[in-house]
Amino acid sequence: MPDLAGRLRLPLRQTQGLMRSVVALMGLDVLVPDFSTLSRRSKGMALPPTEPRLGSDGPITLVVDSTGLKLVGAGEWLETKHCAKSSRKRWRKLHLGLDLVSGEIVCSELTTDEIGDPTALPDLLDQIDGSVARFIADGAYDGIKTRDLLAARFGDHVNAVIPPPKNAAASPDAATHPTVRDRHIAEIAKQGRLAWQKSTGYNQRSRIETQMGRWNTVIGPKLQARGLDNQKTEARIGVLVLNTMTELGRPIFERTL
CATH class of the missing domain: 3.30.420.10 (Ribonuclease H-like superfamily/Ribonuclease H)
Structure with missing residues (x-):
């Protein structure tokens, strides 16, 4: 969601509302975190390591x-x-x-x-x-x-x-x-x-x-x-x-x- 917010030029609060509307329209049972949760969890968040791509041997x-x-x-x-x-x-x-x-x-x-x-x-x-x-x-x-x-x-x-x-x-x-x-x-x-x-x-x-x-x-x-x-x-x-x-x-x- 942080990168979606940047792509849409929206603050996290507006991005939260947009994604909840999209989830409701699609009828999905998915929880969308609120903006304050995203802000707190982003500090020090561990991301998955990047796997080597094809052609990068050596x-x-x-x-x-x-x-x-x-x-x-x-x-x-x-x-x-x-x-x-x-x-x-x-x-x-x-x-x-x-x-x-x-x-x-x-x-x-x-x-x-x-x-x-x-x-x-x-x-x-x-x-x-x-x-x-x-x-x-x-x-x-x-x-x-x-x-x-x-x-x-x-x-x-x-x-x-x-x-x-x-x-x-x-x-x-x-x-x-x-x-x-x-x-x-x-x-x-x-x-x-x-x-x-x-x-x-x-x-x-x-x-x-x-x-x-x-x-x-x-x-x-x-x-x-x-x-x-x-x-x-x-x-x-x-x-x-x-x-x-x-x-x-x-x-x-x-x-x-």
Whole structure:
């Protein structure tokens, strides 16, 4: 019901009335919980673990990104009812990690808006049981801290595809012992950034941007819950909804004799 409320742009109380009307019209013997019960139980609610999807055996290609989710609160109420501008827009930051092959969201984290992408990355990686062969992210993740974290979690073999900034400088040992970042800087300087994106597969990062668009369309760009713990539960439910839709929409191939 929380995600139905977000999809219909209704508060939980109105969603409760709608669902009870639907149940009555269908003649079903189903109890619809009231909005206060949903609010209380959503805090710390344990959700079923996500089962691995077809095609996810072995190391995966992990693509990560983040987007902002608006909070429905007193700011919008003042603006709507009293034409008063709120002093500050309130946001939460949703961090998602996508398995490039299966299209499944394999890790997610909802944080306050001041948490940067590299800071949220350790909690995202903690949710991944298997190994990662390739990591694709935008320039916000560029830095030694991110690369050391990936090497510590998945080994030195992980291929981190992160675009260095335009003013990036190679390391002092680039001539004798170049790092992956040094090679990226050299390739961009030689062939151009667009050619580097194509050769490294960085263009595939558009898949996570598409997933963010699906989130805003299917789940909605706003959070209905008030407290951070309940908002995290709401976000986890949204992940399960999108993963279920992805699973239902992907073909399954079986060899026949």
